[in-house]
Amino acid sequence: MMTTASSSRSLLAALWWVPRGIVFGLMAFFIFGPLANLVLWTVAEKWYFPYSLPLEYGFSSWAKVFAPRGGALDSLRNSLVVAVLTVIVSLILAIPAGYALARLKLPLRSAILLAFLIPQAFPNLTVYVNVARIFYEIGLNGTIPGVVLVHVSHGLVYAVWIATAAFSAIDTELEQAARVTGAGALRAFFDITLPLAAPGLMASAIFVFLESLDEFTGSYFVGAPDVNMLPLLLYTTASGGNYQIASITALLLLIPSLVFMLIVERFLKADVLSRVGH
Known part of the structure; x- marks a missing residue:
């Protein structure tokens, strides 16, 4: 009984981190996602839809x-x-x-x-x-x-x-x-x-x-x-x-x-x- 209760508490404690991890992940995405996109544009030579990453990189814009x-x-x-x-x-x-x-x-x-x-x-x-x-x-x-x-x-x-x-x-x-x-x-x-x-x-x-x-x-x-x-x-x-x-x-x-x-x-x-x- 004690082992089962302890295992349940450990499982609940582990599951509690799932929503918190999702929230922190979304926060990181909304904060650092635009910054990453900004940095990519500074070195993008060719980038257009539907490609998610630049096709060519370079520093000609700099x-x-x-x-x-x-x-x-x-x-x-x-x-x-x-x-x-x-x-x-x-x-x-x-x-x-x-x-x-x-x-x-x-x-x-x-x-x-x-x-x-x-x-x-x-x-x-x-x-x-x-x-x-x-x-x-x-x-x-x-x-x-x-x-x-x-x-x-x-x-x-x-x-x-x-x-x-x-x-x-x-x-x-x-x-x-x-x-x-x-x-x-x-x-x-x-x-x-x-x-x-x-x-x-x-x-x-x-x-x-x-x-x-x-x-x-x-x-x-x-x-x-x-x-x-x-x-x-x-x-x-x-x-x-x-x-x-x-x-x-x-x-x-x-x-x-x-x-x-x-x-x-x-x-x-x-x-x-x-x-x-x-």
Whole structure:
């Protein structure tokens, strides 16, 4: 009897893994299936229905992408320049704002934090059409500074909220101890507070960088056709049916996202995340 019951429990335990294995398999398929298809398109020379795999492989599409007239190098350079400038401007604004929101007893503090979410609260298309019209009147349309300003409006959401959480996670007694030993307010901030908040600020910078790198709508309405970016190149090549070039461009956008998200996971700790919005 005991042997039969034990065998039944072992069988049930083994069968319990069947639905779980099916669920995990489906999740892996939906996550990694599109990525595998993307990688195959980057090296496919000839691939058409009804064949499930490419008929010929090669790297001629990569040569076209990185040719002087391919447009990818120019788009990549513009995307990196805009992303770096967006990070710099966002941090310049977010560090003092985050410190003030974390340390000072400001009236309507919650309302101020919510105000940074306003650019995300409305449809991007309607907002950027009007932004493009205003920028055209003041000469910012079709320029790098104009695209950077549009990206900053979205990047500040991550920069300010994460900076506020990073500064809130630092014990105020550390600053007070530095002040007691004779350090001024700026010296205590730069020597004590800012280094301790650096991991959170690094994470916010990465979020802003990735948001800028992937931004399409603002780049299209404010930058195109004078400032070509990788998302714009991806859109034009995919619309034209050139799936090889589009897949290579998408891969160029995907790689830094994966790398930086691993870095974010390392730097953004639970004690910082717990203070977001507080």
